Amino acid sequence: MLSSSDNSYIHKKVISIGTVCELTGLSERQIRYYEERELIFPKRSNKGNRKYSFSDVEALMDIANKMEDGLQTSDLRKEITSKRLGEQKSESKEQMIRGQLNAYFKRRQ
Template identity: 55%
Template sequence: MTGQLSYKNSKVITIGIVSELTGLTIRQIRYYEKRKLIFPERSEQGNRKYSFNDVEQLINIANKREEGVQTFEIRQDMLKEKRKKSGSQLRDEMLRGQINAQFGVNKDR
């Protein structure tokens, strides 16, 4: 599935539908966007568009907020997770490069 956009990542859902799916108010969703916890795209008309992954993220945020976790803490956890993933991806690429160099494999072939 490399190079293809998964349906879960496609930004096609309007804020009203997201509100219905998550139980959050539109105001709450906009607040989480302002706090940089969610990143919708904008249509040509300026409407926010969300993905299924965004919906899942909003549900996770709402659950954490119910547990008393502050938005700042949620953001910090998201940044740590992102760094962890990018570090893991970098290691994978480096290992792949070492293996390719060792065995004379060329990606362009």
């Protein structure tokens, strides 16, 4: 699984809202609504246009399916926030372990 700090093409914000509409079947209004409800976080170009990543497209499809199943945006926001906190904790643990290993091996040299 890729971390949120991964710079692979999956996370690069390069896709326009029109293309996202074509890929997901969602309207621009639906996509903007999900942004307003803080379910997705597109970047803005210098001209102010929204730019999405492939992971955003996947998230939008997941959001749309869950909304269709009757979930509310507030429930989805809690789920997304919880997932982000879990990823941050995991990254912090990894950094701490790396630091401990580096310190251990530097002492042994």
